[in-house]
Amino acid sequence: MAYWLVKTEPSECGIDDFAKTPEGVIPWDGVRNYQARNFLAKMQEGDYVFIYHSSCKHIGIAGVVRVVKSAYPDPTQFDPESPYHDPKSTPEKSRWQAVDMQFERKLPRLIPLDQLKAMPELCDLPLVRKGSRLSVMPVSNREWHHILGQAD
């Protein structure tokens, strides 16, 4: 069992979209960065994932979801209608992966980016590194619990 963090714009798919249908399963697709994809591919069923809201009013970690299906070829890459379409990808030679996620819980309050940046324990987390654009990243057990400790 491992811990992760994914970035998302809440206007696209935020923690409230998960909370709306707690039984529902949301495919995490559209990842188009190789390093992020490689991390996606390592996710296992049962892993916990922080949902981080970016490019919005309240930037920070908003909740927790869980991996319910490990990596499979991202269908949006084959769909010419999709904004995530990748013409260089074919079902025989697919480039991109998706996983399925399900709501776990919202944090009692959002942990803002400022606060995360102020935690010395998180200095190795790409999220708080200047200029880092990585949208899927591993979180160590230690980091995970430090972050959760800020949520009360």
Place this chain on the structure above:
DNA sequence: GCCAACGTTGGC
């Protein structure tokens, strides 16, 4: 809306 930092592309 601005713009710095970054990842990717493609000519050479």
Place this chain on the structure above:
DNA sequence: GCCAACGTTGGC
């Protein structure tokens, strides 16, 4: 394989 040009990310 280098690197300039470009498009994108994402905080501010």
